Amino acid sequence: MSDTVNVSGSLRARLSLTLIGSAAAIAVLLFFVVRTYAAQIAQSGQDNILEASVTSILDAATLRDSGVEVDFPYVAFSMLNTEADDRVFYAIWQDETLLSGYELLPVADAPDGGDIVHVSAQFDGAAVRVATAARILVGANARNRVTVSVAQTQDALAGTLNKISRNVGLIGAGFFALSVLVASWATNTAIRPLERLTHSITRRGPKDLSPVARPVPSEMAPLVTSLNSFMARLDTSLKQSEDFIAEAAHRVRTPLATVRSHAEATLQRVEREDNRQALRSMVRAIDESSRAAGQLLDHAMITFRADHLETEPLDLVDLVEDLVTRLTPVAEMKDIALTVISGGKVSIEADSILLQNALSNLVENALKYAPEESEITLEVFDVPRPRVEVRDEGPGFPPDQMHELAARFSRGENAKDTIGSGLGLTIAQDVATAHGGELTLTNLSEGGACVTFLL
Amino acid sequence: MKFLLVEDNIELANAVSARLQIDGHVIDHADKIEDAMAFMQTGEYDLILLDIMLPDGDGRTFLKHHRSGKNDTPVIVLTARSQVSDRISLLDLGADDYMTKPFDHEELQARCRAVLRRNAGHAQSITELGGVSLDPVAGRLSIGARAVTLRNRELRLLELLINAPGQIFSKAKLADRLFSYDEDVSENAIEVYIGRLRKHLEPSELRITTLRGLGYRLDHE
Numbered sequence: 034m035s036d037t038v039n040v041s042g043s044l045r046a047r048l049s050l051t052l053i054g055s056a057a058a059i060a061v062l063l064f065f066v067v068r069t070y071a072a073q074i075a076q077s078g079q080d081n082i083l084e085a086s087v088t089s090i091l092d093a094a095t096l097r098d099s100g101v102e103v104d105f106p107y108v109a110f111s112m113l114n115t116e117a118d119d120r121v122f123y124a125i126w127q128d129e130t131l132l133s134g135y136e137l138l139p140v141a142d143a144p145d146g147g148d149i150v151h152v153s154a155q156f157d158g159a160a161v162r163v164a165t166a167a168r169i170l171v172g173a174n175a176r177n178r179v180t181v182s183v184a185q186t187q188d189a190l191a192g193t194l195n196k197i198s199r200n201v202g203l204i205g206a207g208f209f210a211l212s213v214l215v216a217s218w219a220t221n222t223a224i225r226p227l228e229r230l231t232h233s234i235t236r237r238g239p240k241d242l243s244p245v246a247r248p249v250p251s252e253m254a255p256l257v258t259s260l261n262s263f264m265a266r267l268d269t270s271l272k273q274s275e276d277f278i279a280e281a282a283h284r285v286r287t288p289l290a291t292v293r294s295h296a297e298a299t300l301q302r303v304e305r306e307d308n309r310q311a312l313r314s315m316v317r318a319i320d321e322s323s324r325a326a327g328q329l330l331d332h333a334m335i336t337f338r339a340d341h342l343e344t345e346p347l348d349l350v351d352l353v354e355d356l357v358t359r360l361t362p363v364a365e366m367k368d369i370a371l372t373v374i375s376g377g378k379v380s381i382e383a384d385s386i387l388l389q390n391a392l393s394n395l396v397e398n399a400l401k402y403a404p405e406e407s408e409i410t411l412e413v414f415d416v417p418r419p420r421v422e423v424r425d426e427g428p429g430f431p432p433d434q435m436h437e438l439a440a441r442f443s444r445g446e447n448a449k450d451t452i453g454s455g456l457g458l459t460i461a462q463d464v465a466t467a468h469g470g471e472l473t474l475t476n477l478s479e480g481g482a483c484v485t486f487l488l
Numbered sequence: 489m490k491f492l493l494v495e496d497n498i499e500l501a502n503a504v505s506a507r508l509q510i511d512g513h514v515i516d517h518a519d520k521i522e523d524a525m526a527f528m529q530t531g532e533y534d535l536i537l538l539d540i541m542l543p544d545g546d547g548r549t550f551l552k553h554h555r556s557g558k559n560d561t562p563v564i565v566l567t568a569r570s571q572v573s574d575r576i577s578l579l580d581l582g583a584d585d586y587m588t589k590p591f592d593h594e595e596l597q598a599r600c601r602a603v604l605r606r607n608a609g610h611a612q613s614i615t616e617l618g619g620v621s622l623d624p625v626a627g628r629l630s631i632g633a634r635a636v637t638l639r640n641r642e643l644r645l646l647e648l649l650i651n652a653p654g655q656i657f658s659k660a661k662l663a664d665r666l667f668s669y670d671e672d673v674s675e676n677a678i679e680v681y682i683g684r685l686r687k688h689l690e691p692s693e694l695r696i697t698t699l700r701g702l703g704y705r706l707d708h709e
Contacts, residue, residue: 279569282569286590287500288497290503290568293592295506297593298503317669327588362595362599362601363598366595366640366668368641
């Protein structure tokens, strides 16, 4: 078939892309959500320790006469030990005066009540987390504000975060890979009923226009319903045109048969040669028109069926013998003997109706050209490929026209006096080609034509 | 031979009957299935010629009925359809042969003979004249104890002559019966067949006389 379908996109691609795309988006989103949440948890862990550290230092601050004294416990720093050996900085201020620690450590404004304020900052070339708290120490004659800041670099935190990111990344990738598998499985499952429907329709014979009976998913039901009603309409119109052709053939052929029978009967009664001549040409014209009509119809049917061969296993010898039985009465009228030579069963896969038509055209052709009281031989071969040779003892093919002979409507030049529309060889050739074979014409060295029908 | 012709087209039925009567056959004509069945109950036929499209049904229905009734009268279907698949289903339904309209009467008779030969023992329409007995179905010519099988054209020629002894047949008339209309026939061909028949008939009392300028005649001595 030469028509191509106008294709726009693919359901399979559309479905898989949608599924895989959403899976990818979900995987990326998952990665960021989990990573952010993990970062928050890790940060609050560090903040808690810093807070404890600040609180313990602040608790150790006392007011003496000479001023504020801070005797901060060892634990205030040891609790900040990490695997990554993070550095710890601190600064203790009495009002605006640095009591101890790093002067440049960024300090946040903390409320007086001891509540802790956390900030992230850059210090000494590293990112640090700073916790700051302030308290008012009230003495006999003094009122001092003590501010404590403890900062810690974030190497351990970053390490933990990297580890978490890597794991979450792996989980995301695994989820994505799984989604791709699920997507392709889901796509195949969704597309399969469509493929099954296509297959069941493609496999049908040329005349099968029955509705689709196979169950289909509900989404496909409207499509199948309209397909069924389309096929029903096609079936009706095909049947109507078949009936019409049959009726038309009947209407045309029956009066022709009447004329022919009358002409033949009259020919028995009239004596004058010119009348007899007229009657003979009547009969010839009728034969020519009916044969041409028949062969045109056969040829049309064969062209139609060649696209959808209805092959079945059959015995080529059987088929040839049936054909010979059917054509023997015609052969006998010219005292021609039809002989079948074969070496036993030849099993083939072929369209029996087409094959019969093709072979009977070849034999009818031979009958037309063979001289009376001669022999037409049909020899069936099995190897190397199944083939039938039809040999006659007639004049043979005109050598200069052999290659054109099988072309539509062409007739051999020595066929002037024989009725026939010339479609016989064309039909046989078309049938051979449809079966993957060929038709070859040769002339026998001892005279006569030989047509080889190769399957 | 006795034919039952089942054909709804009266014109065609008349034409076919007229043509078959020329050869001495007897024809009953039914124009619908119902009548055909009635004829089959009252008469014995050698052969049924059946049209497929009939006013009260498909000829195939008649065929099915005919075959289920164990009636072995051979049936030749006359069909106006030439589709190959149609031909095959006709034979499957029990028709012995089929012909596509319009048909050649010589071919029809050849097919009748072939069908009757296959259903051997049914029709015995042997013609006897002057010690000669001719079985047209088998193509067998017997003179006394001696029997020969005639070639088809010899048989048809003898059949023509033996069914109308004393009648003059012109060469042209004989040629039209023996050869198809598309064959180029020289009148010498007729002489060849006449010569062969004369040889076959030598031991009998039948003679083929040549009437110069008129034709041939079969005489009984």
